[in-house]
Amino acid sequence: QSVLTQPPSVSGAPGQRVTISCTGSSSNIGAGYDVHWYQKLPGTAPKLLMYANSNRPSGVPDRFSGSKSGTSASLAISGLQAEDEADYYCQSYDSSLSYVFGTGTKVTVL
């Protein structure tokens, strides 16, 4: 089972802002390891959406933003669009388990 906990689902209307939390512990996020986020569309491989807590790879819209504090991190999507409907996973490193993924969050655009 994952050591990073995310809400199973979040939803919002087009144009709204939604946030996804990623809660860890003192052996991963709280130990100073960075958090990264991936977007996964059905039937496709995950795509890097945010790295090192708050950095967007080239090509990722600035509607996506990330932050980290203490033992948690969050991903925010502003100006929600239909194309943002996907599963989102956080990832970090755990000192006892190596790389770990979050439980995943399904974003639904109403």
Next chain:
Amino acid sequence: QVQLQESGPGLVKPSQTLSLTCTVSGGSISSADYYWNWIRQPPGKGLEYIGFINYLGSTFSIPSLRSRVIISVDTSKNQFSLRLRSVTAADTAVYYCARVRLIAPSDYVDFWGQGTLVTVSS
């Protein structure tokens, strides 16, 4: 642009060995800047990290799979492989190979294979 491609049987019988190979193109597997990884996603579930290997052959796998997993690398072919012994239906999943960029404390997956579904069934 680096590309990773999984290959191997899509159907494995219970108690047998699952074998997958990941071919890396557009970049060398012989770099100290990366780990080469296996990650899986069972149907309807989230991503599960399996383990990694570096170009020197040093490996890690998660404790729950360690007794059944072998990860190997063939630098001459720019490939790395996963073998999972004694499979059960619980090992049915889409298996991804992936490259982790090493920038401690900020290692992350920068390239993924497209994934391959492996079904364990008689």
